Amino acid sequence: MMSFNALMFIALGYVVLLFTIAFMAERRAANGHSNWLTSPWIYTLSLSIYCTGWTFYGAVGYAARSGLEFVTIYLGPTLVMVGWWWVLRRLVRIGRAQRITSIADLVSSRFGKSTQLGVIVTVISVIAAMPYIALQLQSVTLSFAVFAQTEGVDWAQNDFNFTALWVAVGLAVFTVIFGTRNLDANERHHGVVIAIAVEAVVKLCALVAVGIFVVWGIAGGPSEMLTRIDQSDIVLWNQESGRWISLIFLSGAAFLCLPRMFQVLVIENADERHLHIASWAFPLYLFMMSLFVVPIAVIGLELMPAGSNPDLFVLTVPLSEGRGGLAVLSFLGGFSSATSMVIVATIALATMVSNHMVVPFWLYLQGSQQAVISGDVRHVILLSRRLSVAGILLLGFVYYRISGGGTALAAIGLISFTGSVQILPAMIGGIFWRGATGVGAAAGLITGLVIWMWTLFLPSFGVDAVISQTVMDQGPYGLSWLRPQALFGTNGLDPLVHGIIWSMLLNTSAFILFSLVTFPAPLERLQGAQFVNVFDHSTAAPAWTGAATGAEDLLIMSQRILGGPEAQAIFEAEALRQGKVGYLPEVTSDFIERLERDLAGSVGAATAHAMIGQLIGGSSVSVEDLIAVADEAAQILEYSNRLEAKSKEQERTARALRAANDKLTALSIQKDSFLSQISHELRTPMTSIRSFSDILRDGVTSDAEHEKYAGIIYDEAVRLTRLLDDLLDLSVLENGQVELRDQTGRLSDLLDRAVRAAGLHEGSLKISRDRASEDVTLTTDMDRLGQVFINLIANAQKYCDAKAPHLTIKVTQDDAAYLVDFIDNGSGIAPDKQELIFEKFSRVADGSKAGGAGLGLAICREIMQRLGGEVHYLPQNCGAAFRVWLPKVKTMVALEET
């Protein structure tokens, strides 16, 4: 049989072994061989601090008392792990992007780097952790006592206290040595992590070994074991649904909210991809840890004398069977469970206490006096962390002494869980809901804390310890609706379920309600966007504008926090990045932001923000900045939209320019052809005038010739004059300078005059008219209209190629206009020329025959437009036909233009 001294010796040896492993791991990491230290398996094993001494010993006792309910404590975390895609992935990403140091830092950072929230979360966590640490001390002490008992020594209360104290001291030393070595919580504690991994393997092996011994060694195989389970007195399945569901929820939530779990899950996570493995490997670990719990409980109840503590079956069953070695292994397992949990929990809590309570307070005391000793803040932080470790363990020990260590392990553990879970609404709300505000979070946290203290924590000290029996039965001051275990008269609930439901319900309600009615500060909104949309943009908030500080000041401050060499290294690297030589980079807002995050890794976001704020002069983010930067995407989109609009506008302008250019080119061509036409038209008569006047000057032979030549010169001069008249006329018409004089007259008179003025040679062109239809009175510029008629009649005379030319003038009218058609019996105008005849200088036949300049129809068209009418060519079966269209009432346009 194992002697108690030998056990002490083995325990000490085990501790020395852990120290050695931790030292070696630290050294390897320092030399850069940290590959295997950051493997997903080590990560998974480090999560096993969830299985504490409570789990190791208490689960069997729990199973012996309440059947399968013990398993809920593992089912919750299993659901969280297999559902890692929902919450864990987000938490890990946020932790990395924002350089989160603890769960208090997460909440504080999310709600605008608020110091107050950090303090609240820290207080909740410390209070909630106290019973738990006490529990670990208790389980280790009890296990020692079991071995002492086998030697026939029954421990008195003093022995328990003495052992518990020494266990606490030993744990404090280990934690201080390995847990507060590095300041940067983002740098992983390799020594601690590897020690925890080893302990995780030890406790799993121990429990599985005892389980195998029980199933195969005592029961005789799995099927026999199942038979025994069926026959045992334990009722495994007797669940009331409230407790079953509440406990699964509670354990799952606690898995996320416990400071130590947050530490290993998020902060010690080296690589997001480790979650892939851990998502199933850790549930498997939990499965293995709980697989043999029921068999051990059943066999323990069978073998052990009535009244023995089922919490210790893991130890006492092997001992009673004379398996000393197995019992020692199991003792080491329990020892490992307790110590690893305490170590990580104290590291996490000490970080929170130092970053969120001690340092802000110290900085506040320092006030404006600038103590500029390099590394002074660093010393304060390290010292405060070490003292916090000791203080937290001391608190645990005090709780252990007060509570007397008599209560069942599981009950205390669940109360502690419920306390931690009060952080859940603020945390989950913070990472999924942008509308969550700091005030809401604080309200929820405080409400939850108060309800938890009243309904669970204070009653847990035992009847009459803190809350008297009268208050329990009748409520404070006789207010029965405030009874700790029957709030608002809900006395039908299990006390634990009652506490969970009321604290979570009121906590969440206060959180949501206050978030809805308050308005967040700019920095809070910025951080909210960063947290909720962490997968969209993982850059930190550009929280500083217009850096009005020197690089020296920043360097001095960083040295205070990080120590000389580290701070200088950061500044040198930044200077190098900016392409400068030396220690002092440009103070850009980018650099400040990076520096703040580096500092946040050491002292937490709130403190880092406050310290930088002191230097920068508080020129933190303003609402305008917030609006400007909060949604960069929108900005970029807007910019691109503007570009697009501009480019569209440019395209439009280009199109307009092209059109204008085309028009100008066409006009230029038109002008050129006009000039060449004009010069041609002027030149022909000029040539004949010059040559005939030449002949006349040289002396002419006969009078007849003389007369003939003078006649030609006269005709050509007339033609020239007419051409120039026409040109002048057309130019006046086109420029709109013509003045129209309205007269009233009869159409038939006008036509008579026109026919006469056309100067028809006798018999050359027959004209047929219908006098009756022509008997209408017109009010228009009669002279101009007559000019049009003359032109048209003259045209018919010139161009009609029929043997007996004949022109029909037909007058009709409709509702709006008079129509005067001039139809001859010639061959008409070819369809492809019909478009052109109204253009200047266009002549269908060759010019010699007509003798005109080709301006007649152009003038007609211009005149008709001025008069508000039209003239166009009527396609006919035979002969050319022109229609003059004259409105009965002058249109407004025509009036205005005249």
Place this chain on the structure above:
Amino acid sequence: MSQRPKPPVFLQKASYRQRRVRDAAKLVPVLGAVLWAMPLAWQDDAQGATTNASALVYIFGVWIALIALTAVLSGLMRSIPQQDHKETSDE
């Protein structure tokens, strides 16, 4: 012009698979919660009361099945090459 590239409507087969694997992974905890809540409806009736052994086997059976399912899914997630490097919030 320089508008943000819209996410494609149709994904390549590999990334489509990847997304469905993620969907499945998201649903595993729901499945677990439902399966573990089921025993609450068990009634001790006249013939066969819920035996200790059957309850034990059921709870642990669901457990190991969930672990296996998660292991398979996370294995699939890693073996399928990540098409979209930029991790999005993937809805």
